[in-house]
Amino acid sequence: METLIHNLKLSWHSIQRAPLPYALTLLILSLGLGTFFSNATLYYWMNRDPIPEKSQTLFMARLNSLPGDCTDCFEPPRVISYMDVQKMSGSGITSAEAAMFSSNAYAKTLENQQATPSQVELRVTQRDFFKLFNVPFLQGETWPDNKARMEVVISKNTAIKFFSRTDVVGQDMLLDDKLYKVIGVLDDWSMLPRLYDVNGRRSAEPAEDIYIPLETAYDLAIQSNTQNSFTDVDWDGNMATYPQMARTNFANMLQFWVQLDSPEKVQQYQQFLKNLVQDEKAAGRHPRPEGNKLDNILDIQKAMRATNDQLDAFALVASLFLLVCVVNASHLSLNRYMANQYEFSLRRALGASRWQLQSQIMADVLLSSVLAFAAALVFAQLGLWTINSLLPGTRALASWDWQMLGVMALFVVLVSYLVTLYPALKTSFSPLNQQLKQ
Amino acid sequence: MSVFLIIKSLLRRKVVTALLLLQLAVTLGLVVNSLLLASAAKELVDQPTGLSLEQILTVWVKPTSKALRLEPALSEVINRQLAAVRQISGVEAAVYANQIPLRQGGSNWNIFEVDRQDETNVDSVPYYNSSEQIFQVLDVRLITGRLLTELDRGALNIVLTEKLAKQLFAEQNPVGKVTNNGTVVGVVSDFYSQRYASHPFYGQIVLGPLHRAEQGYQLIVRVAQGQSEAVRKQLTDVIRNAEPQMDIGTVLRMDENRDDVFRSEIGLATLLAVLSGLMLLVAMISAYSHAHFHALQMQKEVGIKRALGASKARVLLDVLSESWLTTAIGAGFGILVCYGLNISLAKVISIPAVPVWLPLLTLVLLLLCVTLATWYPARIATRISPATATKTL
Amino acid sequence: MIKINNLSKIFRTDLIETHALRQINLQVNEGEFAALTGPSGSGKSTLLNVLGTLESFDQGDYLLDGRSVKGLSDRELSALRNEKIGFIFQGFNLIKDFSLFDNIELPLRYRGFSSTERKRRVEQALETVGLAARRDYHPSQLSGGQQQRVAIARAIAGEPRILLADEPTGNLDSLMARQVMELLEKINQQGCTILMVTHDPDQARRANRHIQIVDGQLNDSSMYEPLAAGA
């Protein structure tokens, strides 16, 4: 301990003797680390497994059922129709399944009818949604079945925003002037990346405020705000006929998620889809080639082409930048050690062992690590701020948890060590006489 | 000093030199590719859109009450809003539309000639449901046939953009052809419609009511030259006064919509430009501190050379030519890095191939930076008297 | 060859002024081998530096080969130094990144000789100092005496008219010192004027002229007269 303090003191003195070169080395190193960290942060949030306990069992299913005799259309559409969902549901193979889309509405409470309504994000979905993605309930529970009902589940923040409390099960809310009863309040929950809906590259958006039943949405003509694809739809725009039209046409806007608990179940469900398509073809429907997709939740960004390519490109560049900075810093620290080489050699000539010099170097590394880490965090914050303002859809990805900070700190120590390793070896192991001469 | 001598002394400092070269090579590679991306982004943004960007304002609105989002109330509200907007001085025309041009994506219909669906089907073509003044607002030229008028409202008549008409009917006269979306009555000049549609310049225009406004709708305003800011200031209030139960988005000029469409590209290009700047800065710092660290050793060396008869200018040239040579060698490897990086980047994003002149230009830039950074310490080293420098310690 | 009149040199620092040379008059003729002695700090090195145009002076005149060095530009001074003057420093002052060959070749490059000419001269100079076999060595691989001989080789390779040597045998043993002295005498016999600073009375006696400097002033410049050692 005492030697450590002594060594730290020596390091500090040697910095003080030539502060500018040291500051520049540190600047370069932390600049590289900072840029790398800011990118790694985004990359981590964008590519992590948000639900590791069951990600292996969650799949999104799609059918290539669109009309039109297109023999080279193998890729199913990104969103599917109500008819598709009807056919893929109730197989008995899945342990949970839910169709869904996102929308929005203006909400207010009954007590506060005069207030200007505020916009809320909706997730239109089915009973199993909360089970599929392990969404925790604070109060109440999900709908008893998938039937239409004027009942909603709301997030904790929404409850607090509209009612200023969380025990609001049984309360009424107005959504786009329709009256709904709150039957459940969620605990704090978010999924980052929000893999259950990556369409429109919205995987970095927060979870929705209010959850309403799918059948209700179809009855009330609530539509997706992400993607509605109408193919060969013949409709006069009369709202009275919307529910019927949307349920029986290729008015595609749904995503359908299933939970399949084992590889055998996955196999079975794939077979189920195959048989389904055969039956459809036999009945004269499903004119396009079979193109069933059962994508695991961890592959979904790729499958839906929702990866943030700009971020990937930047990741590559940021890693190279780090390399440049590390190389640079080690070049500079080599220079610094060379400048002190005479002193090093003299100390060795005076009897310091290599180990003593090494421990001196370790003290150097420690000191640089602490300083570099602090500076790197500052640069990383600046970097995140810049990226957030330049690249759309990255704002939610900019936070750190303790674990990340720990990993980053370790990384800094490692890099600092690397940077000093060669110079240290060089100064403490090269032949003595050569250094003392001249 | 001769190139040969510099190389010899570089070779004696293998590790330092290798580090220096590696760093220079990667810097060059990165700067080249960043410049490339930046220029590609600029080209994307600067491409002709067929629209007079400065003279079109757009604003998204949505009635906050459900009743106002359905006919007949909806049409009544829209007419009230448009009438009010047209009163603003500087406004030449104003229309509603289901969507605006110059977007990433939006509402599309497939389109085909009714008797030749399989050969002519185009998957996603943006459609504009609007009113008569839409052509004036967008300022598109009539190529053939006629424009739509209020008489076409509700009738299944349709106007196509030139590129779409070409795609559907090739050299045939499109006027009178029957598509799944209506009979073609005219063709107008191309404008940038949706980036991710089947083709960015495909578009189809119909006249008709919106029916409902669950996703809101757009008001598009054409303003006189130089009036956009004046109109923009009043627009929100005028719309709100026409109908208070209204959620009103930000008023955007068309060039702002365009920047939004290419935001990812502009963002990445800016980011990489910043990073390139940093990288050049790092190269400069490195050259500077390299020279600075070596000042002691250099001073002695410079002193000896001066005593042996080298002039100040000559010594300065010596020091500089050492950094020039290392930069040039580093840049030589850099060209390899630059092509390698280009290939790897092309796997994730679209990036043009490296033109030959660009690495050369970057090399010049790099040389300039390095010279700038080496200059000062080199000058200082030459300034000290050779008598002092050659004195024994 | 060298003629200085009333030359003074003052070092000014923040605190003190040092009068390193006071009103010196000195003439050194072609072909002379002059020894310069004096106590430490008396201004020997300073005088040598002034003569070698490494250092400017404050008052007086300096004619080198009949030409005043006052008012010459840096470029002209450098050329003058390069052509006419050879230096042997108190420390050896070799460039450590260069091989012996490159070290010796350097002033010849400044002179603009062709590479064959340079090669010939370097090899001849190395031959003269007896280090021809080590031409590719680096300075750190040599003994002190060997390094000094390289420095001499570098000084004579350009066949200068005048050789300025600052304690060339200062840190050498007596055997080495004698060898270096013999070398210098040989060079002198070939017609090169030599001005040498030394602390060794024997060496001073071997020169054909002895100049003494005390406290920045020349004491005597009697010719061909061996003097008793100074300090």
Ligand SMILES: Nc1ncnc2c1ncn2[C@@H]1O[C@H](COP(=O)(O)OP(=O)(O)OP(=O)(O)O)[C@@H](O)[C@H]1O
């Ligand atoms: N650059 C300088 N700045 C200030 N004073 C200097 C400088 N160089 C020399 N001096 C002073 O000038 C005086 C003469 O110094 P010089 O080096 O000529 O002595 P010297 O006779 O060569 O001594 P030695 O035998 O120890 O080498 C000394 O007092 C020294 O302190």
Ligand SMILES: [Mg+2]
């Ligand atoms: Mg001296």
